[in-house]
Amino acid sequence: MTNPFVLIGVCILLLLADFYIINGIHGALKKFSFRFVKRFTIIFWSISLLLIAGVFLAVYFDIGVGPRAAILLVFFVLLVVKIFLLPFILVDDVRRIFLWIARKYKKSEPEFPASQPKPEHIPRSEFLMKTGLITASLPLASLSYGIISGAYDYRVRRQVIYLPNLPKAFDGLKIGQISDIHSGSFYNKKAVGGGVDMLLKEKPDVIFFTGDLVNNRTIEVKDYTNIFSRVKAPLGVYSVLGNHDYGDYYTWPSVQAKKQNLQDILTVHKNMGYDLLMDESRRLKVDGEEIGILGIQNWGALSRFPKYGRMDLATKNTDDLPVKLLLSHDPSHWQAQVLPQYPQIDIMFSGHTHGMQFGVRLPHFQWSPVQYIYKEWAGLYQEKNQLLYVNVGYGFLGYPGRVGILPEITLFELKSGSNPSAKRNS
Numbered sequence: 425m426t427n428p429f430v431l432i433g434v435c436i437l438l439l440l441a442d443f444y445i446i447n448g449i450h451g452a453l454k455k456f457s458f459r460f461v462k463r464f465t466i467i468f469w470s471i472s473l474l475l476i477a478g479v480f481l482a483v484y485f486d487i488g489v490g491p492r493a494a495i496l497l498v499f500f501v502l503l504v505v506k507i508f509l510l511p512f513i514l515v516d517d518v519r520r521i522f523l524w525i526a527r528k529y530k531k532s533e534p535e536f537p538a539s540q541p542k543p544e545h546i547p548r549s550e551f552l553m554k555t556g557l558i559t560a561s562l563p564l565a566s567l568s569y570g571i572i573s574g575a576y577d578y579r580v581r582r583q584v585i586y587l588p589n590l591p592k593a594f595d596g597l598k599i600g601q602i603s604d605i606h607s608g609s610f611y612n613k614k615a616v617g618g619g620v621d622m623l624l625k626e627k628p629d630v631i632f633f634t635g636d637l638v639n640n641r642t643i644e645v646k647d648y649t650n651i652f653s654r655v656k657a658p659l660g661v662y663s664v665l666g667n668h669d670y671g672d673y674y675t676w677p678s679v680q681a682k683k684q685n686l687q688d689i690l691t692v693h694k695n696m697g698y699d700l701l702m703d704e705s706r707r708l709k710v711d712g713e714e715i716g717i718l719g720i721q722n723w724g725a726l727s728r729f730p731k732y733g734r735m736d737l738a739t740k741n742t743d744d745l746p747v748k749l750l751l752s753h754d755p756s757h758w759q760a761q762v763l764p765q766y767p768q769i770d771i772m773f774s775g776h777t778h779g780m781q782f783g784v785r786l787p788h789f790q791w792s793p794v795q796y797i798y799k800e801w802a803g804l805y806q807e808k809n810q811l812l813y814v815n816v817g818y819g820f821l822g823y824p825g826r827v828g829i830l831p832e833i834t835l836f837e838l839k840s841g842s843n844p845s846a847k848r849n850s
Contacts, residue, residue: 663699
């Protein structure tokens, strides 16, 4: 739970920013009547103060998932709008400062008729303020569309995986993958269930879930266990934990409470019928032949994410298996540890990035701001004979929507042999 003094400090900064912003907006409303400007100002401050009060309620009181999501949603969207507007106000203020300096140090003052007073101040640029308001409305429109249309717009992405050592019994094996459910963010059970229906309609032979069932607390998944318990496959459902599943981002009343929360999430996986892999492996058998499914706890290369996983334990007693499929939540694990130390891993399945829930994803081009943090952030990657697939997630976190990077259900088909058209993705 957030430290109240930190939250109070943030709110004070936001209020100061609001003073600055409303002063700038007045520059774009000069042609409107005083009554209109006054009403606009009252509405502006009413919304701002109510949202700050709402954030305190959402953080420190149990007001329900729906109201909490709605408050944080409006707060987030308006915050983005203000961030887009601020540069225009700053530019206008810089312009006014330079004009003020130029006037102050000008050698000769311009002559004004006696009937005209000398200008006492430099007015704001109406053009800049109106341009700023129009620019700020663009993210408002796109983010609103992403909430209405993108949050639950599940897409099935199909990928053929060629593995030279794949036993014939597994040629054509269908694997379904979902990741980053983040059940604490959901507000539409019917839509969530619709995504599960899409996955099951594909009739995968085996299903992988690559972590982040909740945002912070196991209780968040309570209303959705009946939905995700329907995720079944003939050869089983295998899962791993993500960084959010450990409760590390929540202030617990005691160490025991945090431990109990983790134990509860292990129980949820079990009750849903998921085979949770905690630094261990399973042998998948078909017609007398075997491949390995390995799963580790979260392991992230970035310092702010935990390194709980133990590859030495997960790979134990797997040397005889011709193919090894690794489930590891954080894709940075691939470059940092898997590639340099575990060449026997054929392909790693990850999630974690969400594609930042914003960007462009086309058949032959993709872009998101998250690529400046993660080299591998969405889709299939290859280094020599090792592969990585990054699923951009089933749910969402923070911003309750998606723009361009839609929620993903991945369907893989394993094929024996080499990919004739394989290209290195870097």
